Amino acid sequence: MEATWLQISLAFLILPLLVFGAPTDESGPQDATTTLRGCKRCCDPLDVSTSESHRGTSPRFSPYVMPEVRPYINITILKGDKGDRGEPGIPGKWGKEGPPGEQGAPGPKGSKGQMGTPGDPCKHQYAAFSVGRKKALHSSEGYQALIFDSVFVNLYSHFDMYKGKFYCYVAGLYFFSLNVHTWNFKETYMHVMRNDQEEVILYAQPSDRSIMQSQSLMLELRENDEVWVRLYKRERDNAIYSDDVDIYITFSGYLIKPALE
Template sequence: MMQTPGWFLLAVALVPMMLLCMGTLSQSYRTSHLEREPGTSDPRNSPHQRDQHRDSRPRCRRCCDPEEEFPQYTEPQTEYRVIPHINITILKGEKGDNGQRGPYGKLGKTGNPGPRGSNGMKGTKGSMGAPGDPCKTYYAAFSVGRKKALHSNEYYQTLIFDTVFVNLYNHFNMFSGKFYCYVPGVYFFSLNVHTWNQKETYLHVMKNEQEMAILYAQPSDRSIMQSQSFMLEVEQNDEVWVRLFKGERENAVFSDDFDTYITFSGYLIKAKSEG
């Protein structure tokens, strides 16, 4: 086997070291010739910067040289100042006096009605009250008759009655032949007469001076009974009566002293105050 010469081994060992030194020098050269921004100065112009730049360049040293301790640069630290914090809530003063009451505010909107509550307990029975007024009932009625015949002449005649069947509270005046209304309301009236043969019978039922109903019979050979009935609303102080009509013919009603052929009746159906 062929042996390698010693000088060859030495050359192979030195080549890497040379390459390392050349790379370091070229890096330093490129850094120093970089383009600077306009308006900036060359850091090498300042003595301090030159020393710093010179010191910052890498140095070649042998592996066997002792390591140097480079100064360590630290960033400046911010100083903090302790500020005491006071809790204002614990510095509470004494309670002051009550102020004056302010004015009332506007009324709010009416709310919806609430649900119905439960039924309460049944109360005790109360005492009996005073007795009330008795029910007031109104009455008015009359029924009268005539036993004498009556002939007409040249003026109207009021029919006067001489017999009383019913005259409640004397509302019918026998002397004037008129019913005076003391209880206003609705009344029922009825008139019955006996005609005279060969004579005309013509009568009116009057309210005050107004003709309300008529009873009429033509002359005949026979005398007959005629009647008229109706309901009438009468006010207080009104007068209801019967009169004999004045006509061209002889007007008469028949009667005698023994029997009653002429009757006039009326009674209250419903008082006005009863609604």
């Protein structure tokens, strides 16, 4: 038993000598240094004093050396503080006008206004008249007022039937209309007058047949203005036709809107 253990122990001692060989004196200190220097880590600095530098060759970099890595800086996170607001620049030119937009929604209802001052209790805020004439008329020399003999409407008696004039008691905007029938082979020449000023003319040349002629207008009247119809005779006879049965001549007017005081 003891001889067997002795043989196993000698085998472990002799086996390394057979595999690696016994050390000799041929390898000097320089070879050992070279062997140690030949094994380096990739992260160690390169030693230029190797055996290759002694042979006159350039030092070679190990292919296993890691490249230099530069740190990455995100400049977007290096934002500074907001600066002060600059002065406004010169305004530019006006552009072309755009198309009109759609109508907006109606706004809220406004508050009720204050009560106005009391008006004149004796003053009427309405005016209207409509008169006619049954008789034909031939104008005399010069100017002649057209007088009417029939009344359709004469509110508050603002139209004077004896003078043929409408008197304005309520200032405002009025509408007037005049209708006549011409006479055969006679001229029809008339004016609607405001005070002494001609406003519009109603005219028809002499013809072999009579026709209906009309004229209308709106006037902005002040209080105490007068509106009436005037005939004017020139070289030829001036006449309007009517009979005792039908009314061919009418003159009407009414207040559209009173004036604001």
